[in-house]
Amino acid sequence: MDLNDKQIQILETAEELFSENGFDGTSVRQISKAAGINIAMVSYYFGSKEKLLEALLLYRMSDFRMQLESVISKNKPHLETLDAIIALIVKRIHRNRRTHKIINFEYSNGSRNIDFDNYLAQKKENLNVIEAFVKSGQDTGVFSYNVNIQLLTTTILGTYFHFYYNNKYYQTLLNLDNSSVESYVHNELTHHIQNTIKALLTYEK
Amino acid sequence: MDLNDKQIQILETAEELFSENGFDGTSVRQISKAAGINIAMVSYYFGSKEKLLEALLLYRMSDFRMQLESVISKNKPHLETLDAIIALIVKRIHRNRRTHKIINFEYSNGSRNIDFDNYLAQKKENLNVIEAFVKSGQDTGVFSYNVNIQLLTTTILGTYFHFYYNNKYYQTLLNLDNSSVESYVHNELTHHIQNTIKALLTYEK
DNA sequence: AAAACAATTAAACAAACGTTTAATTTAAAC
DNA sequence: GTTTAAATTAAACGTTTGTTTAATTGTTTT
Numbered sequence: 001m002d003l004n005d006k007q008i009q010i011l012e013t014a015e016e017l018f019s020e021n022g023f024d025g026t027s028v029r030q031i032s033k034a035a036g037i038n039i040a041m042v043s044y045y046f047g048s049k050e051k052l053l054e055a056l057l058l059y060r061m062s063d064f065r066m067q068l069e070s071v072i073s074k075n076k077p078h079l080e081t082l083d084a085i086i087a088l089i090v091k092r093i094h095r096n097r098r099t100h101k102i103i104n105f106e107y108s109n110g111s112r113n114i115d116f117d118n119y120l121a122q123k124k125e126n127l128n129v130i131e132a133f134v135k136s137g138q139d140t141g142v143f144s145y146n147v148n149i150q151l152l153t154t155t156i157l158g159t160y161f162h163f164y165y166n167n168k169y170y171q172t173l174l175n176l177d178n179s180s181v182e183s184y185v186h187n188e189l190t191h192h193i194q195n196t197i198k199a200l201l202t203y204e205k
Numbered sequence: 206m207d208l209n210d211k212q213i214q215i216l217e218t219a220e221e222l223f224s225e226n227g228f229d230g231t232s233v234r235q236i237s238k239a240a241g242i243n244i245a246m247v248s249y250y251f252g253s254k255e256k257l258l259e260a261l262l263l264y265r266m267s268d269f270r271m272q273l274e275s276v277i278s279k280n281k282p283h284l285e286t287l288d289a290i291i292a293l294i295v296k297r298i299h300r301n302r303r304t305h306k307i308i309n310f311e312y313s314n315g316s317r318n319i320d321f322d323n324y325l326a327q328k329k330e331n332l333n334v335i336e337a338f339v340k341s342g343q344d345t346g347v348f349s350y351n352v353n354i355q356l357l358t359t360t361i362l363g364t365y366f367h368f369y370y371n372n373k374y375y376q377t378l379l380n381l382d383n384s385s386v387e388s389y390v391h392n393e394l395t396h397h398i399q400n401t402i403k404a405l406l407t408y409e410k
Numbered sequence: 411a412a413a414a415c416a417a418t419t420a421a422a423c424a425a426a427c428g429t430t431t432a433a434t435t436t437a438a439a440c
Numbered sequence: 441g442t443t444t445a446a447a448t449t450a451a452a453c454g455t456t457t458g459t460t461t462a463a464t465t466g467t468t469t470t
Binding site: 023024108123124146148151157159166167169191192193196198199202 | 229310312325403404
Binding site: 211242243244245246249 | 416417418419420
């Protein structure tokens with residue numbers, strides 16, 4: 001599946017509109033108008049509105065696991081690596097937040113006829129990598145054992161997404177303007193998540 | 206705003222459909238059919254589809270803050286109260302998860318013309334109550350100071366919602382059937398969140 | 411029982427939806 | 441320069457959308 005410039009333009013326009021207004025809240029006419037193309041081009045290139053979304057997921061699907069394994073393989077101290085993993089996750093998820101929002105929403109209504117197998121398989125692989133890392137930390141005595149590893153990423157991703165979904169609320173609460181949100185995510189929010197997970201992994205009841 | 210049985214029936218049907226298929230993904234005809242009423246009754250009772258949603262938010266809006274303050278005013282040890290607060294939050298949010306999902310998604314697209322002021326004001330009040338509780342714990346030396354209190358609830362709610370939004374993923378990952386999800390939420394998931402927040406609040410860098 | 415009001419209905423409304431068509435322009439291959 | 445294929449267009453397709461209408465049935469009030 002290689003895409004020409006015009007197809008990519010359509011995908012990225014659709015990503016923005018889908019994440020802003022939802023899949024059902026976005027019309028093909030809106031997409032074509034915003035992308036500056038004729039409405040028939042969507043069917044011409046992608047077949048249908050649903051297949052357009054599938055193409056978008058594929059387009060944003062990428063090399064996260066390699067980056068993750070690269071960070072781990074540096075063999076720094078566990079707590080340091082943990083910080084790096086979390087910073088990586090937040091950075092990646094933030095960059096692709098729009099597509100993740102679409103996935104979150106469309107996947108949670110089982111109704112739609114979209115193929116999420118690829119996305120889920122990748123998610124499972126990433127979890128396995130993190131699970132192995134945590135266990136190695138437990139074996140060396142750095143991490144404690146009374147931890148639900150499967151829910152670790154739930155907390156990492158959940159914290160980020162809740163912040164993102166309630167962006168406007170946090171902007172007023174934290175006195176952030178649009179431009180300072182970006183730095184807040186990569187500093188305060190990232191540090192909060194890092195502290196949370198480090199605390200949890202070193203916590204003895 | 207007092208509602209008769211038929212209006213409540215419409216609201217609860219709409220809640221289910223909105224949370225399953227989204228606001229735009231749900232048609233007035235679907236709602237009326239599922240609720241077993243004539244399509245014109247929606248306009249007749251609520252005026253429009255959007256006002257129907259506003260009525261739903263109002264209907265689910267409730268006495269959470271009183272429950273929260275009641276738990277705190279029992280003056281048990283801080284760590285014990287913290288557990289109780291988190292269990293309460295998860296219980297409440299889980300019961301009203303459908304409406305919260307709708308709010309999350311409709312609020313995050315600023316596009317829609319829905320009045321969220323009530324919801325946001327309540328949210329801010331709840332945060333103030335929790336903030337006061339944490340600070341009293343810090344003063345008595347039970348909780349540490351290096352914590353971003355404003356992001357505490359982000360982690361609590363975010364963890365729950367991420368679990369809920371990816372329900373199907375976690376069902377296969379954790380080998381849960383539909384009936385055991387309920388108990389997983391109130392046991393493992395709640396315990397995980399309790400441990401996470403307790404760890405974070407007692408964590409010294 | 412008559413009058414007044416609320417509840418309910420089937421039908422119709424214009425507007426917007428996703429998709430397809432058939433014709434035309436642009437670009438590439440020979 | 442002609443042929444062939446890809447890209448692009450405006451228009452039309454049949455559905456579905458949210459909302460309104462005008463008529464009818466139920467239920468109180470007087």
